[in-house]
Amino acid sequence: MDNSWVLVAVGLVLLLVGAYASWTAGRLDRLHHRVDLARAALETELARRSALVAELAGSDVLDPASALLLVDAAHRARAASLDPIEDREQAESALTRAIHATGTDIEPWSAELSLAMRRVQLARRFHNDVVVSTRDLRRRRIVTWFRLAGHAPMPTTIELED
Numbered sequence: 776m777d778n779s780w781v782l783v784a785v786g787l788v789l790l791l792v793g794a795y796a797s798w799t800a801g802r803l804d805r806l807h808h809r810v811d812l813a814r815a816a817l818e819t820e821l822a823r824r825s826a827l828v829a830e831l832a833g834s835d836v837l838d839p840a841s842a843l844l845l846v847d848a849a850h851r852a853r854a855a856s857l858d859p860i861e862d863r864e865q866a867e868s869a870l871t872r873a874i875h876a877t878g879t880d881i882e883p884w885s886a887e888l889s890l891a892m893r894r895v896q897l898a899r900r901f902h903n904d905v906v907v908s909t910r911d912l913r914r915r916r917i918v919t920w921f922r923l924a925g926h927a928p929m930p931t932t933i934e935l936e937d
Contacts (some may be wrong), residue, residue, distance in 0.1 A: 799912070800923040806909040810930045813902035817933065820898040821867055824891040825849040828874060831884050841877035848873035860931060868936040896937050903932040 831837070832845035848870040855866035874888065913924050 796917055796921050796923065799915070799917055803909070803912055803918065803923055806905065806912060807927055807930070809905045810902070810909055813898070813905045817895070817898040817902045820891070820895045821852065824888075824895050825852045825870060827887060827891050828870065831881075831888065834884075836881050836884070837877065844873050845877055860933065864934055871936045892937075895935070899933055899935055899937075906930040906932050 826849075828845050829849040832842040832849065835842075837845070848866075852863075852866045852870040855863040871892070874892070909930050912918060913929065918924055
């Protein structure tokens with residue numbers, strides 16, 4: 776009679792651990808999906824910013840040296856891929872420095888460019904927050920013991936000069 780209670784207790788514990796592991800795996804999957812969506816949103820904002828900078832450089836409102844600097848930086852930012860991520864980070868940071876160096880305070884471009892820069896900042900922060908949450912969950916013992924992350928690569932933050 777005592778053995779049956781022990782078996783029921785062990786079965787209940789295993790059921791609870793399995794349910795928690797299943798819930799954690801689902802949460803981890805949703806976080807990985809959010810990382811992908813945040814990365815895509817960041818990519819969109821970076822592309823918009825470089826397109827706006829290229830348009831500004833071609834509008835004949837800047838001096839030729841500034842226009843050339845901006846076109847070159849925008850082209851390098853567009854051409855940089857995410858693999859390796861460091862190349863993309865350097866190219867996008869160089870574009871940010873070029874924008875600040877050329878003094879793009881020209882109306883009506885300054886408002887649009889400021890908005891584009893702000894949107895990149897927000898998209899990057901959101902992406903990095905989701906990555907940190909995902910990494911924190913992946914470091915939990917239950918995730919590592921039961922390999923709940925599967926073969927998904929560990930997400931990385933993106934560091935850009937704002």
